[in-house]
Amino acid sequence: MNTWTNKHSGSVCGFVIALAFCGAGTALADEYHYTNILIGERAAGMGGAYTAVSDDPSGLFYNPAGIVYAPSSNISASVNAYNLQDKNYKQGLSGLSDWKRKSTTFVPNFFGIIQPVGQGVIGFSYAVPDSVTEDQDLDLTNPASGISRYIINFNNDDRTYKIGPSYARAVNDRLSVGATLYFHYWARQWISNQLAILDNGSYQHNNTYFKTSEYGVEPMLGMMWSPVDKLALGLTASKTLLYSSSLASQLIVRDATTKEIAVTKNNSSMKRIQPLRITAGAAYFPTSKLLLSMDVSHFSATQDATFGNRIAVTNVALGVEYYLKPTLALRGGIYTDNANTPKLLNSLSNQREHIDLLGLSASVTRFTRNSSLTLGLNYASGDGRAQLVGGSNDIQNVTTQSLTVFMATSYNY
Amino acid sequence: MKIRQHVALFGLACMTALGAAHFARANPESFRVRVSQETVVYDVSKEDIEAEITFGRGVAARIFGRFSRYDDEALTRYVNLVGRNLAAHANRPELSFRFVVLATDTINAYACPGGYIFITRGALEQMSDEAELAGVLAHEIAHITQKHIVKALNIHGEKADAAAGISHILGSIADPTRVAFSQAVDKAVDILFNHGLDKADEFEADRVGTELLVLTGYDPHALNRYLAKISKKSKARETISETHPPFPERVKALDRLISQAGLDNIKGTRFKERFDEHMD
């Protein structure tokens, strides 16, 4: 979203303007990563390596073909109890050695239901694969030379919703196919309010506001094949097709030098170019207590003049599920969450940050005859590079971490 | 020469892979089942037992569809006395065990969940004393005490509560429970007559059956003796071997059990005379 040019290159004004654009180049939310919050009671504990498992309502999200193998009709729901993210820009701007942003959300992030009908199985699910409520409030004294006080209030609400039906059917006793058709809705509201009071008494005030929404559909096709006993192979392909998008922005600047107020508004209906996603998974079920699974996902590169090009991304996830006893299971997983932004080059400015993350997941589940209850954790962290200051070639090292605690439950009938 | 060898090896590898893929019975429905989904793991309710009995009746009815009953009141009563006495020493007092002789020369016995047990006239002809009859009946009773078919097909009752009510509303799209019952009976009949249970289940039934013999007071070698005897009969090999593990394996496993459990020293009765009386 770098459609703004930086008119002010003076260091003081540049400082404030640069910070106004921070959000454009940096994001905690989904834009720059494809794995944000892990979805599903069982999958979230297994690092999301679920394409070849998918034999319960979470399968509606990962690989609908798998729901044919669900042992019974089932309702499942999970709540993202607490998601905490923070980002730390090292050697950042002078006086701002730790530029941190925090996000906390508490959102029901998955609901799914599956039901056999005739020869096949139908399902319906709702997923919030990404949700961020960012908040930053700083009031700094003498953060940089020439500036006596700096205040920023920043809020960013960014949420992606998927909701829709699925249908799957067995082709023969070891092959099944399925499809999910999600309605896709992305909404984001980004507000940044900055005030810099200069040593000479003058002040700069920037107020920036973006409101974005996009609507589309995301069809997903899946296949599940068991070539030999105890082994399942899954394959899915999906792509979000947008049919409507709107971006409204407003920038108000009260310039410290000219003392003039400028209001700039912009409206756009350009749609973000979406990648094609292909995931291949394998799952090995050696005993009724142990399950091992692995997923490899590939997202295609996209050329997008408006919103920026994205590179191709490959993510890998590994998961394990083990039953300590028939009513108690432990799950663990490890997964990559690589950035889809190009790697930063020292010769350019206004580049988007690039941070590759590595995640770990763990959960414990208690079973009763008809239901299960899960409590779990996801922890992801990574470091990368960013350009915090617009118009500058300076690159900062940045580290980020995200912790999610989730609760989930399923009921079968 | 080297290329030909490589091609041959590659071809062999392909055929092996294809062969393995074809013959390995990949049944996702069974290998995906996790331990928490096996019903018998949870506390048993009255509804579960009622479901087991209702289901067992359905399977028993199908067995009567294939064979007719051997009409000998005295013999039937005798077999029931032996069988019910055995069952009284086991852990399923909530079931009424019932035994019937089938009018066929084939050598076999069948146990349906809920306590409906069948033994063929052909099997009875092969026995030499009451202990051997008790051995076969004990093996079948063991299938029921260990809930082999109930576990394999996940037979359980419905809970009558609000959540079940919701599930009925949701489930009324298609009536899955009705379809499920007849499909489950089909599967049970398939297990009894075609594919058989898992080998592990059969070995367990042999083992538990022999334990039951001892607890009731019979000669612990009786089942083993009977298996060794009929393994020599080709008629038995045909029918029983389709659905059970090979006789030599079973006999060997029981020999091992008997020596390990120190059962060699236990005397136990055979009651040959009483058996012969009823078999006339």
Place this chain on the structure above:
Amino acid sequence: MRMLLVIFLLGLSLTAAAAGTLYVQSDKAKLSAAPSFGAVSVATLKKGDELAIIQAQNGWYRVHAHGKTGWIPRLLVSKHKPISRISVLSGEKDSVKPTARRRASNVTTAGAARGLVNDDRRRANPDGAADYEAVQSMESDTIPQKDVEAFGKTLGQ
């Protein structure tokens, strides 16, 4: 964040289970000194007696009962209290509803054999008829409990 980890670990520990309980299912049972059928008897138990599991081994349980410790074979016990005899023969009160079309293929769907309701019992089945009359006749072959017990006594048990 630390608070969350504490809550998580607490949840983890709450799910840990206690040791199990067994109940004697047979009319009488011997509590043995060792896990073997010829072993000396430590106590005589009766149906319904509660046993605390100490150890499980080879088809035997080491248990604590009536202040004594001993072994009992798994065949005589169960994790639930003995249930009195159950009968499903209380009349054909379930109405017979039209059945769903039967699937002929071997393909199994999710949901085979879940909670069962009484089905249309008289439905003819292509794979072989179902003869419920014969089952009913099998069920009506009753033998008085005392006759079975008398028979059992002849085996010296």
